[in-house]
Amino acid sequence: MDILVIDDEKLIREATMQIVEDAGHYAESAQDSATALEAIKESTFDLVLLDVNLGREYGLDILDEILKRNPQLPVVVFTAAANISLAVEAMRRGALDFLEKPFTGTQLGLVITRAQKHRKLAERVVELQTQVASHSPEPVFDSSNAAVKDTLDVLFRAAPTPASILILGESGTGKSVVARAVHQRSDRANKPFITVNCPSLSKELLESELFGHTRGSFTGAVKDQWGKVKAAEGGTLFLDEIGELPLEIQPKLLRLLQDREYERLGENTIRQANVRIIAATNRDLAKAVGDGTFREDLYYRLNVITVTMPPLRQRQQDVMRFSEEYLKFFAKQCARPLPAFSEEARRRVMAYPWPGNLRELRNVIERVVILAASREIKATDLPPSLNGSAAAESSADGPNKGDWVSLEDLEAAHIKAILSRTHSLAEAASVLGIDQATLYRKRKKLGLDSE
Template identity: 55%
Template sequence: MAYRYNAESRSNKATRANSKSKAESNGPGLLDSGMYDDEETGIDPASQVRGMNILIVDDEANILRTTSIALKSMGHTPFTAENSRRAEFILAEERIDAMFLDVMLGNENGLDYLTKLKARNEKVPVIVFTAHSSIESAVESMKRGAYDYIQKPFIPEEIRQMLAKLERSIALERKVEALEEQVADKDATIRLESEEPDMQKTFNVAFKAANSEASILILGPSGTGKTVLARNVHQRSPRAKEPFITVNCPSLSRELLESELFGHLKGSFTGAVKDTWGKVAAAEGGTLFLDEIGELPLEIQPKLLRLLQDREYERLGENRVRKCDIRVIAATNRDLAAEVEAGTFREDLFYRLKVISVEMPPLHERPSDILPLAENYLKHFAVREGRKNLRFSTEAGRQLVDYTWPGNLREMRNVIERAVILSVGDEIEANDLPDDFSQDESGGPRPGQMISLAELEEAHIRRILAKADSLDQAASVLGIDTATLYRKRKRMGLT
């Protein structure tokens, strides 16, 4: 439906608005159908903001009706309440993105209700309706935490512009939150490029799948950058401007994890002191990232399967079925196929999650990537410490490549940060690296170095012989008979 503002003067409407009469006989309201017709909108469809759930709180039926019509024409979903009690009910039942609140609600003071909302840390931005002659109340509403205000009488274009402004503010807040999360993320500086064919395949598959709505399962040991890959998939997807919400599955008990995912009603369990919306609602329109999905309790798995299949869920303590529009990406360091065999993970959920499956290998399987990744971390921390010319010495670089990196990228980040802090001059030397990086007392090679098995075997035998009390003991440790060890020792030139 479309509308057009007629030529009636704003001053006449102001006079009518300030009367606050609810009687239909007193004439049309501020956004009454008499002010519009169905021929044109006067609103540029291309400039309309993303559809939001908007609660209108006003004691005038005419305002509720006509503002609702205007919001619908702009692609939003309106909810109406004639008083704060009804508004409270809707806030508990619906995910509200913004609220229009009249300063005068019959016998209630709208600003007092605004104060109540802000006192309990309600996150919904509130736009106050105030009469043309009551600029003082508008100023007071801003002091009490209102996002902005609109003077009565108003036209649909003013509503549209206000909501466009709000949408830009929300988008900016999300961007700031995302940047803050990336700064706090220990793996935020991971380089998503590789010289390794297997890694190139992982990135190619993940980024090709980014434009789809398919669920993605990212496999790999802890610290390999699964979260960073998931975030990059989101950033390359059509949902990039919407939230990226992370749920760490092992971090909470079963009941608290279910509440964090789906939300709960007040009193639904011990400690549920108020209604809350979960991470599913927070991710609306965007991506829900389930980290370490292999730790998800078996009792919650059917609910996640329903979310994936039907895009439906229920809050704890609530019988109402809610719809959602989210994309799910999951990650795990577990062998989910083995978990399915063991009966600890649902087979149907496993296959629903792995529509697209990619693997992040451990760092020691990416030898050609080690130095570029380390240099990427070095650049990040050197800039932070004001040492832009800092570099690795030849020996330090060799030790970084030779090290086995059991903690993967997470360990690398910590090692490089430590080295930047402890180093002196423009080079990070080998002695700036942890003791684990230096060769042991025998001076020989270590597992993970670019050497042959024969060289590694000889180095290991030498170390065991140096520590064992006898040839028999050394042979026992090595798992070979004494005669074989004697021959190997002789071949190595040892007597």
């Protein structure tokens, strides 16, 4: 935890900070309200320890200011002039706890432990609220496709075990969804599920995000910081797009997998980790090993339980059913009467290859529900990538659906058509239902980046 100690007596500040740091936490101090409020403005803290008597200032008035700026920040009040009425007043104003001075390291440790439990409970509440607010059907679990059923059977049989799991598949096929489902079916379900998006950061920042860092370990490291490994303690660490993990970090991940050990950036202290690793990628890791961009030993260590999520074009029997489920969800979310597909719209949804998979399907149905002018969804309500005019316009530049061409050529023509009709890579990625980094890689792979 990152803890701010506010006390006007230097000896007490330093002694309290020492207890906090000896317990493995990070501590900063402030001797008055101005310094304290500035620190809270500039940095993020998990807990504040506040003295009631700060020279001429009254600590409970400062408590009001702290909570006005950050209502969710836990504050523990301590004072040498403790009495029941003061404790009641502090709690009434929003203090989390009350501690009488002088206190022992054990007493302060108990208070910090209670604050940690409070923080975890608050984080869990936020997580549940987010899940409820963003809840949508997860059709990946309701499939008529034999390959999907086999994949889910393997995953859910492995869920109660500590085995590492590698989930392969194209972007948008539901890899992160099934990873969370595995976590929820394990004995770690009541512990954190923490996601690290491997391509999103530079090598240095990604290593810091994973393992944490100490103050001064690199430019901008102004204080000690725990990483996602620590945040996932007891739970599951989900490494999304692990195929993009830089080579320099791969030995450290291998050590985490084999020995359950890691070190923060800038320190030599070996720390133990109790986490389960689930990784996912849309890359061919075996090929990456051959190309020298992915370590062979890490690949085999991850490759304990490996499954592949089939793309939506191989789940033809599921497409319309998934579309109907999304249609019901978004109609309810947008408070609109439930629309229905016209026959022509239904035909085009079924004929489309869905290169962005479930993510693209979800985005298209949400768009349709928002923009459809009537209760019947017409072909013209579908985005350009699905309607007939887009196909006709693209025929001069590439193959049409139904031609004797490979899926790669069809995908290349489709991506090229979308890029030509959008104003930015971000907009094109949104239409396709894939993230921008994936579109960038696909465009480069297909030789479209030079056009």
